[in-house]
Amino acid sequence: xxxxxxxxxxxxxxxxxxxxxxxxxxxxxxxxxxxxxxxxxxxxxxxxxxxxxxxxxxxxxxxxxxxxxxxxxxxxxxxxxxxxxxxxxxxxxxxxxxxxxxxxxxxxxxxxxxxxxxxxxxxxxxxxxxxxxxxxxxxxxxxxxxxxxxxxxxxxxxxxxxxxxxxxxxxxxxxxxxxxxxxxxxxxxxxxxxxxxxxxxxxxxxxxxxxxxxxxxxxxxx
Amino acid sequence: xxxxxxxxxxxxxxxxxxxxxxxxxxxxxxxxxxxxxxxxxxxxxxxxxxxxxxxxxxxxxxxxxxxxxxxxxxxxxxxxxxxxxxxxxxxxxxxxxxxxxxxxxxxxxxxxxxxxxxxxxxxxxxxxxxxxxxxxxxxxxxxxxxxxxxxxxxxxxxxxxxxxxxxxxxxxxxxxxxxxxxxxxxxxxxxxxxxxxxxxxxxxxxxxxxxxxxxxxxxxxxxxxxxxxxxxxxxxxxxxxxxxxxxxxxxx
Numbered sequence: 001x002x003x004x005x006x007x008x009x010x011x012x013x014x015x016x017x018x019x020x021x022x023x024x025x026x027x028x029x030x031x032x033x034x035x036x037x038x039x040x041x042x043x044x045x046x047x048x049x050x051x052x053x054x055x056x057x058x059x060x061x062x063x064x065x066x067x068x069x070x071x072x073x074x075x076x077x078x079x080x081x082x083x084x085x086x087x088x089x090x091x092x093x094x095x096x097x098x099x100x101x102x103x104x105x106x107x108x109x110x111x112x113x114x115x116x117x118x119x120x121x122x123x124x125x126x127x128x129x130x131x132x133x134x135x136x137x138x139x140x141x142x143x144x145x146x147x148x149x150x151x152x153x154x155x156x157x158x159x160x161x162x163x164x165x166x167x168x169x170x171x172x173x174x175x176x177x178x179x180x181x182x183x184x185x186x187x188x189x190x191x192x193x194x195x196x197x198x199x200x201x202x203x204x205x206x207x208x209x210x211x212x213x214x215x216x217x218x219x220x221x222x
Numbered sequence: 223x224x225x226x227x228x229x230x231x232x233x234x235x236x237x238x239x240x241x242x243x244x245x246x247x248x249x250x251x252x253x254x255x256x257x258x259x260x261x262x263x264x265x266x267x268x269x270x271x272x273x274x275x276x277x278x279x280x281x282x283x284x285x286x287x288x289x290x291x292x293x294x295x296x297x298x299x300x301x302x303x304x305x306x307x308x309x310x311x312x313x314x315x316x317x318x319x320x321x322x323x324x325x326x327x328x329x330x331x332x333x334x335x336x337x338x339x340x341x342x343x344x345x346x347x348x349x350x351x352x353x354x355x356x357x358x359x360x361x362x363x364x365x366x367x368x369x370x371x372x373x374x375x376x377x378x379x380x381x382x383x384x385x386x387x388x389x390x391x392x393x394x395x396x397x398x399x400x401x402x403x404x405x406x407x408x409x410x411x412x413x414x415x416x417x418x419x420x421x422x423x424x425x426x427x428x429x430x431x432x433x434x435x436x437x438x439x440x441x442x443x444x445x446x447x448x449x450x451x452x453x454x455x456x457x458x459x460x461x462x463x464x465x466x467x468x469x470x471x472x473x474x
Binding site for chain 2: 147157164165175219
């Protein structure tokens with residue numbers, strides 16, 4: 001457990017070291033939801049209806065945007081080779097590492113989503129529902145991005161590869177998280193079910209993805 | 223059994239006999255299936271002549287999924303037992319599966335226009351087939367991006383196996399997603415309710431498509447092993463030529 005804690009805090013500290021690092025995904029998210037109304041028009045009804053889905057989608061993109069860094073640097077400088085030798089085991093290690101970076105860089109997303117929901121004209125309660133769904137979705141999103149990042153670690157122009165690998169895997173989370181916000185906005189009782197399913201996918205990903213990431217790392221270390 | 227045929231020479235012997243047989247059977251089945259579906263079956267009482275698109279569409283969709291299952295199975299065999307032939311099989315199956323997926327999407331779109339009045343409808347099944355195409359593309363992209371052959375093989379196997387879990391959840395979630403909309407006005411063909419005059423051509427076409435896929439897989443797999451063997455011989459010849467000349471700086 002202390003090993004996991006050490007890895008977790010190392011990632012958090014690394015993310016916060018060197019100025020604006022942790023703000024990257026949050027800034028991307030904020031920029032995306034600021035620009036979206038400029039693209040689809042200022043009609044309040046349209047914005048309120050499309051807002052929850054747009055925000056879940058923007059969150060997915062901002063997680064993808066930082067996926068290349070997740071394992072790329074540690075692969076390039078040999079840290080992963082050392083990690084593979086630790087008695088902790090790669091699955092637990094990758095869980096701590098991925099969640100550490102996720103928590104450090106993605107924690108503002110639910111708050112921005114809450115604010116963004118209100119600015120798009122989504123009523124307060126559905127906005128809260130959307131923010132909760134986003135918080136529930138983040139572990140799954142970051143772990144799936146981590147899986148793609150581990151497979152593509154150190155590949156030149158890995159961004160394209162990560163996008164192709166991770167997007168099909170993120171389909172369920174996107175559907176449920178956006179569904180919670182949308183159903184909440186439409187006053188549908190399925191909002192809570194969607195929120196529960198988002199959390200379920202996240203928990204399932206926490207249980208399975210570390211083994212996938214570990215296998216991916218091992219396959220790349222050869 | 224896997225170990226037995228993972229010997230390249232034995233596989234080559236088997237493939238040499240299987241390929242022509244599969245080819246002939248496939249051609250016969252295709253001819254019979256096409257004749258049945260376009261001439262020897264009645265038009266549907268509701269859909270008219272457009273029902274004939276079903277006979278080329280449904281088998282393509284079925285092959286798109288079946289080939290992915292085979293690809294994942296081969297990846298599992300490679301991952302556990304490290305038979306390089308299983309990995310080669312997975313590699314050659316990916317483009318074939320992707321082509322069947324594209325074929326399913328195109329024929330589905332052609333069928334959708336007269337039936338639903340639209341080329342594309344975001345309904346659950348079409349969307350999950352589109353996701354399947356993305357999975358195939360990701361698999362091929364990963365294989366071609368990794369230069370080290372062994373790394374590419376192992377990483378691709380991990381991805382292919384993860385894809386199975388993913389596709390099951392995608393199927394379920396996309397159903398849920400489309401039930402949030404109003405239900406699509408899809409004309410459904412539930413297996414047993416389909417009339418036998420339509421079941422026959424469909425069954426023969428499904429067999430023909432299966433034969434075609436198996437034929438292509440065996441053909442590509444044999445070509446791939448032969449190319450590898452040719453490269454090996456070429457390398458050995460180069461090495462021997464260098465050794466007889468006594469060239470300095472030869473690492474071999």
